[in-house]
């Protein structure tokens with residue numbers, strides 16, 4: 001269905017053990033990839049909701065609550081495409097709020113650089129994540145232990161839910177934390193624009209934004225979604 005420059009279609013997908021049928025709306029004209037991030041957010045939300053349903057069906061419950069931000073000290077891997085949207089979001093904030101965020105990002109960046117974690121330096125994702133969590137750097141968007149950009153939070157943040165006791169999430173080794181088995185659809189956003197694009201830590205968002213952005217390629221909304229689904233399903 002096409003309506004004033006936007007097209008809506010129902011995506012039917014098998015994601016791991018989950019069956020998803022979800023309507024998404026995207027621009028019909030060529031746009032930068034960041035313009036389809038809201039559709040990707042909706043898709044990830046649908047996958048997470050299906051995974052939650054399975055957990056509840058088994059008689060378990062989700063422990064995550066507003067005001068519990070222990071997981072917001074973890075390394076949050078963000079794709080270039082999501083980063084571009086978040087930079088626009090920060091730029092559109094009132095000056096006072098932007099200043100507060102800039103100070104938080106600068107503090108986080110300093111800690112990450114001091115610890116030598118700004119680059120992979122040959123580490124695996126797991127090694128980097130463990131070293132990062134040990135720093136206890138709060139996400140710059142975390143306020144009073146809640147996410148201040150909840151509706152715009154990265155895809156990977158949406159996918160992290162646990163059924164274990166909330167206090168375990170703050171433990172240094174994350175021992176006994178039981179995450180909900182949510183298929184990691186978010187990883188399909190990496191390399192969406194360019195195969196060589198890697199993820200970066202959310203706390204380095206503004207540092208990354210200071211670099212000159214490469215020319216943003218434009219595709220129609222349905223083309224971007226096709227690319228995303230192809231990356232997600234490996235077809």
Ligand code: SF4
Nearest residue numbers: 072139141142147157
């Ligand atoms: S973006 Fe929000 S949910 Fe994600 S780590 Fe930061 S504060 Fe937490």
